[in-house]
Amino acid sequence: NAGVTQTPKFQVLKTGQSMTLQCAQDMNHNSMYWYRQDPGMGLRLIYYSASEGTTDKGEVPNGYNVSRLNKREFSLRLESAAPSQTSVYFCASTLTDFTGELFFGEGSRLTVL
Amino acid sequence: GDSVTQMEGPVTLSEEAFLTINCTYTATGYPSLFWYVQYPGEGLQLLLKATKADDKGSNKGFEATYRKETTSFHLEKGSVQVSDSAVYFCALLFGGFKTIFGAGTRLFVKA
Numbered sequence: 001n002a003g004v005t006q007t008p009k010f011q012v013l014k015t016g017q018s019m020t021l022q023c024a025q026d027m028n029h030n031s032m033y034w035y036r037q038d039p040g041m042g043l044r045l046i047y048y049s050a051s052e053g054t055t056d057k058g059e060v061p062n063g064y065n066v067s068r069l070n071k072r073e074f075s076l077r078l079e080s081a082a083p084s085q086t087s088v089y090f091c092a093s094t095l096t097d098f099t100g101e102l103f104f105g106e107g108s109r110l111t112v113l
Numbered sequence: 114g115d116s117v118t119q120m121e122g123p124v125t126l127s128e129e130a131f132l133t134i135n136c137t138y139t140a141t142g143y144p145s146l147f148w149y150v151q152y153p154g155e156g157l158q159l160l161l162k163a164t165k166a167d168d169k170g171s172n173k174g175f176e177a178t179y180r181k182e183t184t185s186f187h188l189e190k191g192s193v194q195v196s197d198s199a200v201y202f203c204a205l206l207f208g209g210f211k212t213i214f215g216a217g218t219r220l221f222v223k224a
Contacts (some may be wrong), residue, residue, distance in 0.1 A: 004156070031210055042117075042202060042214040043157070050210050058211065090156055100145045100164075100206045104156030 002026050006091050006105035013081045013112045021076040021108050023091030031094045032074035033058075033102070034066065036087040043090065049074055081112045115140045119203045119215035126193055127223050134188040134218045136177075136203035144207035146170075146179055146186040151200040151217070160188075160201070198222045 004025045013019055025032065030051050035043040045058030049068040063085060065077045074093075078085060088109050092102040120135040138144065145164045149157040161170030166181035175190045186203060203215040 033210075035214075040216055042216040044214075045211055048210055056210075092156075100147060100162060100212065101159045102149075102157070102212060104158065106154070106156050 004091055004093055004103050004105040006089075006108050008108060009106065010109050011111070013078075013110065015082060015112060017081050018077065018079050019081065019110075020078075021089055021091070021110075022073070023075065023105060024073045025091075025093040025103070026072065027093065027095070027103065028071070029093035029095050029103070030071070031096070032068065033092045033094075034064075034074070034076045035090045035092065036060065037090060037107070038087050046076065046089075078110075081110075083112045086110060086112045115144070115205060115207055115213050117203050117205055117213055117215035119201075119218055121216075122200075122219040123221055124218060125221045125223065128195055129192045130222075132188070132190040132193045132197075132220070134201055134203075134220070136186045136188065136215060138184050138186065138203075138205050140184075140205060140207050142207055143181070144205040146177070147204040147206070147212070148175070148177055148186070148188050149202040149204060149214075151202065153199070157202060193220070193222045195222045195224050 033048040034046040047066040049055045052071045091105045116139045147162045148160040150160045151157045161172040163170040163179040169178045200217045206212045
């Protein structure tokens, strides 16, 4: 029972490098999300996809892009990484917009030097 | 805008002590309220929720009551265990797709 799977779990980048975080869910959920978690700041929404084919900005979208590849997969791309993007990134999904319960992956810890 | 404020941690308790973690919210309407828990090295998971005023959510001995008059959703447990050591997040969802989280409260329970 995989749920939400994120890769990679750990990554170290140099400033200016690019990378993509991958996320896949096997629960047939419609909505998917990317959050970042920083100490003392809780989780902040980067981007979300309410349904296949749509994406929207969250609270902190600058420096990121996303792709909803299909219903299962939602990727997050850093085109030119900056030290301020050092964080733990979580992908989450939910069946419908209004049920509320989010299902999270285990997180991806990214360090930008 | 909508926001969630929860008590700062860390909170350190002895096993079998009573736990309260305070949470208050600001929202223009009637949000659904949640508590999520994050164990070390894991993602968040739903602990309990309440969708309307005076609802009580409960799970694993934890409880929280949706208080509209005080805009609060405090988390309580009568007797904590070492295994309850984790970070607890209060959250709200109102009128759309975006769940808003508080900053999190770390709980340490000593044997």
